Amino acid sequence: MIVSFKLNGEETTARVTGPLSLLDMLRDEVGLPGSKSACEQGECGSCSIVLDGELVCSCLVLAGDVEGSEVTTVEGVAGADVLHPVQEAMHEAGAVQCGFCTPGFVVAAVDLFESNPSPTTSEIKEALAGNICRCTGYGAIIRAFEQLAGRGT
Amino acid sequence: MGEGATALAGGTDLMVEVNFGHTRPENVVALRRVEELAQWEGGRIGAGVTWRRLERDGPRALAQAARTVGSPQIRNAGTLGGNVGTASPAGDGLPFLAAVDASIELASESGRRTLRWDDFFIGVKKTARRPDELISAIQLPEALPDRQEFAKIGVRNAMVIATVYCVVTRAEDGETRVALGSVAPTTIRARRAEELISSVASPGEEDLREFARLVSEEVTPITDHRSTEQYRRHSSGVLARRLLERCLR
Structure with missing residues (x-):
């Protein structure tokens, strides 16, 4: 089937066969590899995207279910040559180790700061509870967002 | 629903x-x-209502349960109807539904029917839903007990x-319900x-201890990769007593 949807603000179509996840469609059919494929069961958050305004794991969305929907991936959170404040904060704080989990953290944090511009540390931790960093670089990640929230030291 | 069709709600189980x-x-x-499945009026919760909404607006113990489901990503997608449909022994929303004697509303081309939770859930991931039926809503009773508490035990948050x-609930007249998953x-x-x-107006230490003992006796857990039969049996009593004490405060 052909799926038509709005991806990062642009009308997009993709061809899918069989029960394919949105994640696989984004990576393999559309050619946007920013969303990462790791656990494929919604536990690691590395494939986080925003679907019709809701932060979700794209591995748990059926590709055909986004017909007519709006999807924002990590590629769409900022303009081509600029960083989103969330990305800048991570860059500043050195909140990246191997980088595999970073896109998911970026999308989840953008979603957090859109609804809550100055989250507390525990709000940051709760909002990112669905994103796993196996380098266990959480300290720097949390510090980055404390800074952005104006709570850093 | 057509023969052989699979219902997909939030995707957190099926995908x-x-x-x-x-x-x-x-x-x-x-x-x-x-849209119809996302409707929520009074005690009738549409099957498509997400954990996120239950966390904000649900009755106390159901909101507590919703808040502990997965992560923000999972709570934004997963629905109560999906939890009911999957019918896992570990379904987060199910102890609340059992405690308040909720009913499951099923819709098909031939009409709607409602089954009480204990007629609906018949085994591990087995329900009384016919293949042509769709879970349309969960019906809670009109009056819910004032005191209701949820908790779960796991290896991390x-x-x-x-x-x-x-889930433990306790009404004004002392009627107490205990549901376990x-x-x-x-x-x-x-x-x-x-x-x-239920018949004890102000339970004392002896009553609480006997209550916990009976709960541990009534559960029939197994040993698997998550825990042992013994630990589950013991913690069932501990957890139920703790929640009852919270209800009595």
Whole structure:
């Protein structure tokens, strides 16, 4: 089937066969590899995207279910040559180790700061509870967002 | 629903099966944007209502349960109807439904019917839903007990399938309900413990201890990769007593 949807603000179509996840469609059919494929069961958050305004794991969305929907991936959170404040904060704080989990953290944090511009540390931790960093670089990640929230030291 | 069709709500159960090659549904009915299923009026909660909404607006113990489901990503997608449809012994929302004697509303081309929770859940991931039926809503009773508490025990806070789930409710007149998940093939009620404690106006240490003992006796857990039979049995009593004490405060 052909799926038509709005991806990062642009009308997009993709061809899918069989029960394919949105994640696989984004990576393999559309050619946007920013969303990462790791656990494929919604536990690691590395494939986080925003679907019709809701932060979700794209591995748990059926590709055909986004017909007519709006999807924002990590590629769409900022303009081509600029960083989103969330990305800048991570860059500043050195909140990246191997980088595999970073896109998911970026999308989840953008979603957090859109609804809550100055989250507390525990709000940051709760909002990112669905994103796993196996380098266990959480300290720097949390510090980055404390800074952005104006709570850093 | 058509013969052989698979219902897809939030995808948090079905898509895992698809991604791991355990199922390959030919025809999928995607329910995420069906407005009627997202409707929530009084005690009638549409099957498509997400954990996120239950966390904000649900009755106390159901909201507590919703808040502990997965992660923000999972709570934004997963629905109460999906939890009911999957019918896992470890379904987060099910102990609350059992404690308040909720009913499951099923819709098909031939009409609607409602089944009480204990007629609906018949085994591990087995329900009385016919293949042509869709879970349309969950019906709660009009009056809910003032005192209601939920807790679960697992190895960490987020993203965990717990080893024991428990809801305790207590009404003005003392009527107490105890529902537990992950300690039997389906969510169960500890009816002997309920009976004992419902007739005691101000339970003392002896009553609480006997209550916990009966709960531990009534559950029928197994040993698996998440926990042991013994630990589940013990923590069922501990958890139920703790929640009852919170209700009595």
